[in-house]
Amino acid sequence: MAASADYDGSDVTAAPFRVLGPLEVSGKLGAVYVAPGRQEIVLGALVxxxxxxxxxxxxxDVIWTHDPPKTARTQVQICVSRLRKALADGGVDATIETRAHGYILRAPEGATDVGDFHRLVTEAHALARDGLKAPAVDALRRAIGLWRGRCLAGVPSEVLAGTAAQLDESRLEAVETRMRLELELGRHEHLVGELQQLVAGHPLRERLRGHLMLALFRSGRQAEALDAYHQGRALLTEELGLDPGRELRDLAQAILTDDADLALAEPAEPHSLVVTPLPEGGQERGADPNPVVTPRQLPADIGDLVADDVIVAAVCDAVTVGRERGQLNVVVVLGGPGIGKSTLARHVAHRLAAGYFPDGQLYCDLRGPGGQPVGSAEALGRFLRALGVPGQAIPDGLDERAKMYRSLLADRRILVLLDDAVSESQVMPLLPGTGSSGVLVTSRGQLTALPGTRRFDLEPLDQEQAVQLLGRIIGEHRVEGEREAARALIRLVGGLPLALRIIGARLAARPHWSLTSMWHxxxxxHRRLDELAYGELSIRASLSLSYDGLAAADRRLLCLLSLAEGTEIPSWLGAALIDDRTPNPADLLEPLIDRRLLDITATDxxxxxxxxxxxxxxxxxxERLPLEIPEAERAGAVRRMVGGWMALAERAHKEIYGGAYTIVTGRGERWHPPEEHVRRCLRDPLGWLESERTNLLNAVELAARSGLDELCWELATTLVTLFEARGYPELWERTHQVALTAVQEAGNERGQAAVLGSLGTLHLHRGEYEAAGPYLSAALEIFERIGELSGQALCLRDLARIERHHGNDDRALALYESAERNFVRAQDVIGRAYVLGEMANITMRRADFARTRSYLDEALGICRSAGFDRGQALALRRLGQMQTYQHQYEAAERTLLEVLAMVRAxxxxxxxxxVLHDLGRVNAHLRRVGQAVQYYSQSARIRERILDHSGAAAVRADIVAILGRPKTSVG
Structure with a gap:
């Protein structure tokens, strides 16, 4: 979408490389010509x-998505050579340098409009956080104004299209943020028209629709606001079978009830800690005017702290609230190694010391030197000495020391900071007996048994906080100069404050180092932990404290979990790695969660x-894995892990199809999670496959790398259940190419045939009939040689589809009949039902409706008996098509609407x-032009979404055809 005229981006100097629209390059001599096609693709990827x-x-890969020529590398070199000449001839301040494995486009960081866009958006977010909403809106307008259309419009690369789509999404997010800020500034009346255009262009974006509803409501147009909601709900239901999200539903309810909370609020004052002034002289009435000793043990506060102000204020409040009632406040700050617990706690302690705890502050690092926990008795001895008790007067026993400690603190206002506590038993004796004092504890564990505590869990720094921290350490000018490199560094260490401090310290010590070189x-x-060390700061040392405190079994499990490559780990996986058959596998992970070495991310x-x-x-x-676990045990763990994914994927397929139908099974070793867990997970088997998609893809690739060729091809072909239903042809191809390499290297004939046959099906799925034939023929030859009936049946079924596509219906029927016989011999009832449906398609086109109905009734009965919903939908769709052939258009519409409800569910x-395409045709026959176009449009959008471009083209041809007819009626 082209940017609006008011987004002129005039204060941003035009970058020499512009991709936010059609690819453009300019230099000192003006516009630079880049040849369309391969040169555009290469330059786009480099930019x-x-x-x-x-x-x-x-x-x-970005030039040739499929089957690159043998000269591909040479052609890339030619492209780069020509681009170098074009840039030099045009006077562009940039060079393309050759590296060992590729190329790098070297240019100033501000050389792209993408960089300008991200800089302005970041600036806007910073201004908004500081309450400067109007300047933030202006920055966002300038950022959005950089766009000249769709990112890399016209550059013919499917791979780059994915990246471009992400950038287009970033533009929409910036638009949504600007709208939110403008609404907060009270500009609702001026936004209505623009929001209506945006919602019309992006009708499924609920945030934009919510902004429109709020702008209409605040403009006194309550009825129109509710109408906008109902239009969106109808569209979501019709297009995707979904209801609006909770946020949009709640907004509609608030508009309906004229909720006062929707009125424009005054900007809130930033939260600040209120410190009650002490009476003159710094002491409250009744305090001891001559304390023997006032301990001041707090370590130094840190000057460049970056933390969430809300969290800091909340911790401060938790430590101080209720003191006037004599209530002891124990506040625990929790988090994993390097998260910044100690830094935040020290900052809070300094912030509170003078105003709330003038009688002193006690501090103890309970982890101790070398990571050995400090005993409670030893900590009490240190505190008693700090409070003025002579060494010879300190009792020997823990109980006596604790009593003396509580007595000394009874009427005093002292803050006790206990850093890196290991357990509740370590902390309990160190708690004061009265509420005049306060206690602040940091810990890597949970410490849930401490009574009356307030607990705060720290998270890693977000992107902007992390950038701010780096800027404070090494200077904002260095970070601004390499903004993208800074973000890349932050992503590498997951926003961990300790890691960022180490990076900052190393860069500050070496001003000649760039952030990019640090990223490299x-x-x-393999060297990351070595690099993340500077002076006394070390990520490895910090992690070792938590690791060494684990039991041996928990250390082994943590090491094995590093073999799992997904971002999320399901609870059964730990049991598979160590081959534990416990009915509650989640319990095995609890010690690692308690130590903050694992984070809870979601619920399945x-x-x-x-x-x-x-x-x-x-x-x-x-890094610890080879030191803890022998290679043979590691191999066994990987085999069980992949076997667990295989067992669950196979079970999901069976739940969907009613059995092990329409698939070739192998002999890979399964590892079965507890049955109760499996039943709970697979209540929605297709939904489970979707939710575990990333883990399952990783498992295919891990199996290939680990020499588990049998599991590799089985898992890849089983996942076709997901790829086919949800439209993931690119994942289908990716997993099968990995599996094909694995089985070929292993000489696994059965696996080769299964993967080749499935690749043939993929080509048919894409409408690439000529490409499908060689794959299917090669697979059939192997299946016939090894006597695999299911494989033969599947190949014959798909070869029949090719014949049918070419109009050879007699040949197709013969192949379908052969496939049916093999499915019967293999006892694959669903495979047979599918073939019956395809035979019905041929006899239907021949107007042999009695035979067609017979085929369909039998297929429908089989699928209903097996509980295979997708098969029932397919058979009913064929019935609706037959009714269309018979000119029974109203009956056909009823049947197809039933099918549409089934597939959406x-x-x-x-x-x-x-089915939407079929419904469009039925309504075209009924002369309902408007309804037909609506169905066609929905079908085209879905087919584009699943990359079925030929199917989308066919639908659009039908739209053109119907719009060209005389419009007798519109329904």
Whole structure:
């Protein structure tokens, strides 16, 4: 979408490389011509990775999505050579440098409009956080004004299209943010027209629709606001079978009830800590005027702290609230290694010391030197000495020391800071007996048994906070000069404050180092922990404290978890790695969660929690893996892990199809999670496959790398259940190419045939009939040689589709009949039902409706008996098509609407695309032009979404045809 005229971006100097629209390049001599096609693609890829190496293999992939020629690398070199000449001839301040494995476009950081866009958006967010909303809106207007259309419009690369789509999404997010800020500034009346245009262009974006509803409501147009909501709800229901999200529903309810909370609020004052002034002289009445000793043990506060102001204020309030009632406040700050617990606690302690705790502050690092926990008795001895008790007067026993300690603190206002506590038993004796004092504890564990505590869990710094921290350490000018490199560094360490401090310290000590060079040092995962050390600061040392405190079994489990490559770890996976058959596998992960080495990230469909292993912890655990676990045990763990994914994927397929139908099974070793857990997870089997998609894809690739070729091809082909229903042809191809390489290297004939046959089906799915034939023929030859009936049946079924596509119906029927016989011999009833449906398609076109009905009734009965909903929908769709052939258009519409409800309920996008096309044709026959176009448009959008471009083209041809007819009626 072109930017509006008021977004002129006039204060941003035009960058020499512009991709926010059609690719454009300019230099000192004006516009630079870049040849369309391959040169555009190569330059687009280099610009998007400015000042970063782009591998030659990646450039080959972005140019040739399928089957690159043998001369691909040579052609890339030619493109680069011509681009170098074009840039030099045009006077562009940039060079393309050759690296060992690729190329790097070297140019100033501000050389792209993408960089300008991100800089302005970041500036806007910073201004908004500071309450400067009007300048933030102006910055966002300038950022949005950089866009000249769709990112990389006209550049013919499917791979780059994915990156471009993400950038287009960033533009829409910036638009949404600007709208929100303008609404907060009270500009609602001026926004209505623009928001109506945006919602019309992006009708499924609920945030934009919410902004429109609020702008209409605040403009006194309550009825129109509710109408905008109902239009959106109808569209979501019709297009996707979904209801609006909770946020939009709540907004509609608030508008309906004229909720006062929707009125324009005055800007809130920033939260600040209120410190009650003490009476003159700094003491409250009744305090001891001559304390023997006033301890001041707090370590120094840190000058460059970056933390969430809301969290800091909340911790301060928690420590101080209720003191006038004599209530002891114990506040615990929790988090994993390097998260910044101690830094935040020290800052809070300094902030409160003078105003609330003038009688002193006690401090003890309870972890102790070398990571050995400090005993409670030893800590009390230190505190008693700090409070003025002579060494010879300190009791020997823990109980006596605790009593003396509580007596000394009874009427005093002292803050006790206990850093890095290991357990509740360590902390309990160190608590004062009265509420005049306060206690602030940091810990890597949970400490849930401490009575009356307030607990605060710290999270890693977000992107902007992390950038701010780096800027404070090394200077904002260095960060601004390499903004993208700074963000890349932050992503590598997951926003971990300790890691960022180490990076900052190293860069500050070496002003000649760039942030990019630091990123290259950290990019090597094997050396990352070595690089994350400076002076006394060390990520490895920090993690070792938590790791060494684990039991041996928990250390082994953490190391094995580093073998799992997904961002989320399901609760059963730990049990698979160590081959533990406990009925509650989640319990095995609890010690690692308690130590903050695993983070709870979500809850799965079965109600079990899911964990995340941060990149830093994963690197540390992977480094320890060969030291803790022999190679044979590691191999067994990988085999069980992949076997667990295979068992669950296979079970999901069976739940969907009613059995192990329409698939070739192998002999890979399964590892079965507890049955109760499996039942809970697979209540929605297709939904489970979707939710675990990333983990399942990783498992296919891990199996290939680990020499588990049998599991690799089985898992890849089983996942076609997901790829086919939800429209993931690119994942289908990716997993199968990995599996094909694995089985070919292993000489696995059965696996080769299964993967080749499935690739043939993929080509048919894409409408590439000529490409499908060789795959299917090769697979059939192997299946016949080894006597695999299911495989033969599947190949014959798909070869029949090719014949049918070419109009050879007699040949197709013969192949379908052969496939049916093989499915019967293999006892594959669903495979047979599918073939019956395809035979019905041929006899229907021949107007042999009695035979067609017979085929369809039998197929429908089989699918209903097996509980295969997708098969029922397919058979009913054929029935609706037959009714269309018979000119029974009203009956056909009823049948197809039933099918549409079925496929939407199951989340079958592919099926929805086909049925919507059928409904469009039926309504075209009924002369309901408007309704037909609506169905056609929905079908085309879905087919584009699942990358079925030929199918989308066919639908659009039907739209053109119907709009060209005389319009007798519109319904």
């Amino acid at each position: 998007l990775e400015l000042n970063r190496v782009v591998e030659t293999t990646y450039l080959v 040092r950290l990019e090597n995962e 469909q079965g109600g079990e929690f899911r964990c995340g292993l941060s990149q830093i912890v994963r690197t540390f655990a992977h 199951s989340g079958d996008l592919v099926g929805a695309g086909y």
